[in-house]
Amino acid sequence: MVYAGQGDARRSMALLWRAEGVPGVRSAPGPKPGLSVDLIVNTGIAVADEQGMAALSMRAVGERLGRTAMALYTYVPGKTELVDLMYDRALAQLPTGYSLDAGWRPALTAWAHDNWTFYVRHPWVLQVSQARPVLGPNEFRTLDTVLGILAETGLEARLRRGIVTTLFDIVRGAARTVAEARLAPKETGVPEDEWWLARSAMLEEVAPDFAERYPLVTRLENEGAFTPEECGPYDECVPYLENESRRTFETGLTLFLDGIEAAMRAAYK
Amino acid sequence: MVYAGQGDARRSMALLWRAEGVPGVRSAPGPKPGLSVDLIVNTGIAVADEQGMAALSMRAVGERLGRTAMALYTYVPGKTELVDLMYDRALAQLPTGYSLDAGWRPALTAWAHDNWTFYVRHPWVLQVSQARPVLGPNEFRTLDTVLGILAETGLEARLRRGIVTTLFDIVRGAARTVAEARLAPKETGVPEDEWWLARSAMLEEVAPDFAERYPLVTRLENEGAFTPEECGPYDECVPYLENESRRTFETGLTLFLDGIEAAMRAAYK
DNA sequence: CAAGTTACTTTAGGCCATAAGGAGTTGCAA
């Protein structure tokens, strides 16, 4: 059993919060470093983006940089810390200033969509465990951004906190569906449609009494809840699951925002 | 690159949907099976419950049953399938009949809480990838259960579908926080409070300008959004994070249900 | 009783993270 002591906490927090991009005048004995933390982190992100989190190994990252896996340990304490750094660096892409001219609701909607897009673009981010949160600068920056929008509602602090948490849950949950659908073919090598085809064929074979056993699921399907909607003028024509799941996301988000409005009405009178 | 062909789909669907508990009169050559799929699946669940998903290895399961890892492959095609079976079996614990006498809202609230409790009790379930969903009987049973409650709202099919998805996102997201907090000490060996203590000390050291940099996060804290509430008469006194996170969950859930009510008002007039 | 089937084991190969120790490079102090 390995205990992470004080030293580890210091080292990894220092890495997360280090002033980046300031090379400074180096003057130390030993060969010049051929790599850098930034370079390694970016390479890690590239690997994860292209091949999924499962393919992220120290070797894979090292190889892209023309080094062995062990060379990375000069720059980064271990894989956990590398992933944390990748996470925080990726988060830096998220936009930050949302206009409140039209009120909190459009701003919050835009924020939610931006976040959704971000997760879908970097599916591996959703696989970073939140168990021990990555307390990096960009995590807090993101938090500050939503809170800035939410301040406009004038709701009480505890309520604001609950809203933020739930918003993240909704956005991440919705993004997860699409993200995993994109990741799965890369990680398993089986195309999405092929998998579904084989699977649903098997399902009919193995559960011929499906309709009686699950009447409400069946009814939902019969009422067309899974029928693809046509691509409207504003949609790019995107794979079925992605399109559907974005709509589902919008439905859920709208309902939640309606709930916030109800809370505001209740609070102001 | 290993392609999962038709055969794999058939085998694993058959396992998921097999008629359990019917031993029948066996008569086959070769030694009597000393184990069974059920036994292996239950042992797998026990390992995951006690030590977390990271500790779930074929060896660990085999060892508990007095066998080698390889012995399990007689019963189960591989680890992926074992996890799928564990997932579906665990889901069987969820209750199924919710009274609608008091309307959909209390029923849905109860359902959400039962699900939350379930995930918190079996944290590893949240780590089972939904990328390629486990199309087992209990997945559909759970779905049918919520849909039964939601039918009462009389809302349109697509809306119902969106609500179900988002409900799952909210419940799972909220449970994830607690689940991961329970899992982390088991998997890393570092107690929760110790980790936080070391971490927040480092944070102050490494980001002394925190308050100016993240004014709204700071404000939220100053307004007491993170101050533990006292244990009311209905609360068991549970660790800080768990208590807080359950309250946050309730806040989010309430808002979402309010949103559903708003949608119903809009639909009926 | 022979043959075929089955349960389970051992062995091995190919991944993974990372500890330990060694080789070679470089800046500075003596």
Add this chain to the structure above:
DNA sequence: TTGCAACTCCTTATGGCCTAAAGTAACTTG
């Protein structure tokens, strides 16, 4: 100028993981 200590990067090794392949022993049936 000459060590020396610091530094990067490598090789090697340990101990994990999943699982393919082949072997052994137990059992039923023809």
